[in-house]
Amino acid sequence: MSTFAPQQKIKASYIRGGTSKGVFFVLDDLPKSARQPGAARDALLLRVIGSPDPYAKHTDGMGGATSSTSKTVILSKSDKADHDVTYLFGQVAIDKPHIDWSGNCGNLSAAVGSFAIENGLVDANRLVQDGICEVRIWQENIQKTLIAHVPMSGGAVQETGDFELDGVTFPAAEIKIDFIEPSGDEGDVLPTGNVVDDLEVPGIGTFKATFINAGIPTIFLNAADIGYTGTELQDAINNDADALQRFETIRAHGALKMGLIANLEEALARQHTPKIAFVAPPSTYVSSSGKSIAASDIDLLVRALSMGKLHHAMMGTAAVAIGTAAAIENTLVNLTAGGAAREEVTFGHPSGTLTVGASAEHHQGTWQVKKVSMSRSARVLMEGHVRVPLG
Structure with a gap:
């Protein structure tokens, strides 16, 4: 009789950020083999999302079978000066066993600050009881700084509100995101030197x-x-x-x-x-x-x-x-x-x-x-x- 290994349980959150959705992890909650870049991490995240899926449905995974909903995020407390959290984004292919780590997801960036606060990745002395908490994010994929302005009420992240975003069905709390000096490290803002x-x-x-x-x-x-x-x-x-x-x-x-x-x-x-x-x-x-x-x-x-x-x-x-x-x-x-x-x-x-x-x-x-x-x-x-x- 064949025997099969049990499933492993990994702490995670499923979050909408902007017009995207993704599965969020704290780095230290991942299995040890997946806490560093490589084949083990990619294999794990592919299986979480449900890729590759020849049916293009992600029926057996957390993905939504679109580019906007086949996303993963790994966060850790930042060891970089003047930053609270390090944010790594993985875009998961639907039809092939591939995760693209070459860029950021701007929509999911809106959820990073909130997740970091709720998971203890932001020092308590940086939080506010009521008002806007400024979360300093190091975007690891592109080596750039993001600032998330997260609303808080009663010492907790405020998610509900009346801010309407086209492409999202229901209103929620507004989160302003600043992309600081966003030109990538792969070249100048105009990589060819020309405007056209x-x-x-x-x-x-x-x-x-x-x-x-x-x-x-x-x-x-x-x-x-x-x-x-x-x-x-x-x-x-x-x-x-x-x-x-x-x-x-x-x-x-x-x-x-x-x-x-x-x-x-x-x-x-x-x-x-x-x-x-x-x-x-x-x-x-x-x-x-x-x-x-x-x-x-x-x-x-x-x-x-x-x-x-x-x-x-x-x-x-x-x-x-x-x-x-x-x-x-x-x-x-x-x-x-x-x-x-x-x-x-x-x-x-x-x-x-x-x-x-x-x-x-x-x-x-x-x-x-x-x-x-x-x-x-x-x-x-x-x-x-x-x-x-x-x-």
Whole structure:
């Protein structure tokens, strides 16, 4: 008679942050073999999420079978000066045994501060009884600082409130996130040195493109140049296999031009970064919830793809890139938004609108971004233990 090992229980929380959901762990709660990067950690987290899943449903795991809901987070008390917590993010592929550790998740960043407070990762003398607690986060993937402004009431994190975020069904407490000097370590905010480049993609065409390295490396195109209006919802693109393959080919060539990969084949193992997005001037449209978005309420339209599919709203890190590009004169994003110098931009995405603030300066021939800010919300959906088969 065959014998099978029991499941192991691992303390975890299932949390919504912004328009994403993920499974959160404290580093020391993981099995010892998974407390450092490597195959053991990846195998564990893949099994938690339920990947790879040839059915693309994540029926036997905690994932939601979309890029927004196939995420893992590992937090630990920070040993870095002037930081409270270290935050590591893993984007889990749905159809293959792969976790991409190359970038941050801006949406889940909104939940990091709350989770850190509730799990004792923030020193008690830094907490407030009532008001806003500033949690200093070291984002390990991109080696950058985030500041979460977490509301507290009666000495506990306040999760309920009346802040509404397009792409999230119910209101919650507002959490402001500051992305400090968000340009990545892989290059300047403009990795090619140009505000606009010609991106040649053999067999597809040559396109005007702005490459931004802030929040997350992002390739911006003009919607009209690739046959879109900028008002598209998910089904218009995600049900078109040819379109998705075309976007992936463009993304791979853009990654090569940004210097993120050495050859096109490397793009296959780097699905999380860079992102690809397209922009268009303001236009009235109906969001995925049926809400009418007026052209007069936005500065431009933006659609972005994540893990090979059009995102249902907007990735938080891509929003940082949008805010950065809008603040830099003559990028495609800036020109589409009207071309004027600005420190704030409101854009339309498939689920509604989002406003992002950014501060950019042109100094000694290069652009520098000091801070990008946006408001999100977060809520613990469940906490306790996940169970994972041993072996």
